Amino acid sequence: MITTPAYLRIVRASALYDLVTAIGFATPWTFALFLAGMDGLSALLGLPDRVPAFQPAHVLMVNLMGSLILVWAILRLRDTQVAYGRYDAVARLLYAIWQLYALAHGAHPLIWGFVVFEVVFGIAEALPVTSPGAKSAGGAGRSRHFLPARPGKSPPT
Numbered sequence: 001m002i003t004t005p006a007y008l009r010i011v012r013a014s015a016l017y018d019l020v021t022a023i024g025f026a027t028p029w030t031f032a033l034f035l036a037g038m039d040g041l042s043a044l045l046g047l048p049d050r051v052p053a054f055q056p057a058h059v060l061m062v063n064l065m066g067s068l069i070l071v072w073a074i075l076r077l078r079d080t081q082v083a084y085g086r087y088d089a090v091a092r093l094l095y096a097i098w099q100l101y102a103l104a105h106g107a108h109p110l111i112w113g114f115v116v117f118e119v120v121f122g123i124a125e126a127l128p129v130t131s132p133g134a135k136s137a138g139g140a141g142r143s144r145h146f147l148p149a150r151p152g153k154s155p156p157t
Contacts, residue, residue, distance in 0.1 A: 004082065007129045011085035014092075014121040015076035018069050021114075025066025028059055038110055049108050085125040092122030 002010075024034030031054075039051040054062065072091075076084050096118040099111050 001130050002127045003130050007082060007085060007125075007127065008080045010121070010124045010127075011076055011080050011082075011088065014085070014088060014125060015073040015080070017117060017121065018073035019077070021117075022066045022069035022073060025062050026070050027063060027066075031059060031062055031066070038108075042108070042110055047109055051108055051110070082129055089122050089125035092118045092125065096122060 024030050024037075035051055035054070042049060042051055072088075076088065096115055099107075099115045099118065103109070103111055103115070
């Protein structure tokens, strides 16, 4: 069980990671720099694979994804909520699945670095959170629910 303030710090850290990472994907120019950096890192690590060149349609898809991640990251930084952390945990699970799928089909091994962050933040954002005012003795008052109740609604018992 993690306290709500600690959980919200995890959501903000996750959003900050996304903000810093997604900038590299958000425009054709930043993506070109990102690819050059990844290629340099690959060479520095002595990996045999070069980072592949992207066709314009691929760059478009990357830029769309990067733009959406930037907006999602800014939302979580400006209005940090437990519910947003829960949705982000699901998104990270999906990202990790697709990254692992890509790796299984020959994607560049530097993708493993992204998988690690997706899994770590995904697990952290899936942790149970104590309800505000929860009592520490015997678990009374703790939330057993994955998502918080919607405003004006009581959680099911």
